[in-house]
Amino acid sequence: MGEFSFPKSERLSKRNSIQELFNRGSSFYLYPFKVLILKNDEFANCHQVLFSVSKRNFKKAVDRNLIKRRMREAYRLNKVQLPESPKLQMAYIYTPKEILDFHTIQEKLKESIKRLHQYAEKS
């Protein structure tokens, strides 16, 4: 498996784990994202992530899809820099009301990964 791949197992899709992440996860805000984090359970062998764009800010499905695709692509290309352990569950929530281009999204996501390192060291 290539290091840039992004199979379904690395995505957060279980209803219960999403609920748990939103209820118990710690969070920080780094423009343009709000990030929720929670340690994955011990048996997990990879990080899991989900991306969210509010329907309130973007009424058209085309725009929401575009932003989610750019975020997913930026995560896919930079997830190598994530800490090895512990495995995390993350939610990236896109907050601004305008559509940002891919390169700014990528730079900001790299910054957020540094914050994730701090979180991993503390715990």
Add this chain to the structure above:
RNA sequence: CGUGCAGGUUGUCUUAUCGCCCUGUUGGUAAACACCAGGGAGGAAAGUCCGGGCAACUUCAGGAAUCGUACCCCGAGAAUACCGGGGGGUCUGAUCGUAAUCAUCAGAUACAGAAAGUGCCACAGAAAUAAGUAGCCCCAACGUGUUGGGGUGAUAGUGAAAAGGCGGGGUAAGAGCCCACCGUGCCAGGGGUAACCCUCGGCAGCCAGGCAAACCUUACGAGUUGAAAGAUCAAAUAGGUCUCGCCCCUGUAACAACGGAUUACCCUGAUAAUUGUCGCAAGACAGGCGGGAUGGGUAGAUCGAUUGAUCCUUGGCGAUUAUGCCGGGGCAAGAUAAAUGGUAAGAAUCCUGACGGUAACCGGCAGGAUACAGAACCCGGCUUACAGACCUGCACAUUUU
């Protein structure tokens, strides 16, 4: 040739690189995974405004209420929806021409009933669903131009609308009061599949505007919900239910009756004892132990779910047209916290700018733009959004003939 409006068709392409979803082959016990091959958004996928399929619930039939639909024929269709073709009525405009219709062409049409009933209709006007304001005419009285009574819808005035129009007869003046013509309604005859149309046919003296997208009447139709529908899924544990066996070590419940105690009495409750429900026992009920069967919900997964109410493509034959019939080939997204993409470079088309040559125009350069919009069970229709290109029609302007 330019600009604008309306309708229709179309809905940019290539390469590199890193990825995603589905299907298939191979490897792998199998899963995970790996390699290879193939496929992967729209004309509106949108709005969810109609109509279905499908599913669950309900379900004997009828009525009422509520909601919806409303000229005719044909085609298509599952359909009384919707769409298309043709036709009829009504209205509007243009053309020829006229006293005026008619005729031809174009456009619009939510086009059942206003003669079943109720209601509403500004302003003006005496009066608006019903009439005497002015005027005209007749009679009576006297003060001889006034008053009173009566007739009159022909004249004037008002209005969108004032008792069908016009001419003649008639009359005190008038009036379909009578007559001819025209109009209207009904009947008859004829034409047309029908809506409807025609008649130098008969009858009626005319029943009095508009609004039904006001109530209403007539005819026809409609159960409710919505794929978050709905169906299925192994093993184990606890508990429940059913059933079989054992234990009698434990208790006699429940119901009814009677007696006693307490209390002034009743109701109610408590305690103790006795008898009965079959009676000799067993059985019955409760409890305990063991075996068997059944087994709800949540989460998750699978199906529903992608081959259709002939969908796509292609050939032939038919119909004035809408479109039909026969044959060949094909299967072409199937996600589910939701794939179908991100990035970079280039091409194409269009716009803007200055520059070079120039009769129109051409050439390279720089910058910008490439819309609306993302399947969510499926299908038919409607509505709305839309850069640029192409086609058709209309309007305006310029040039040439």
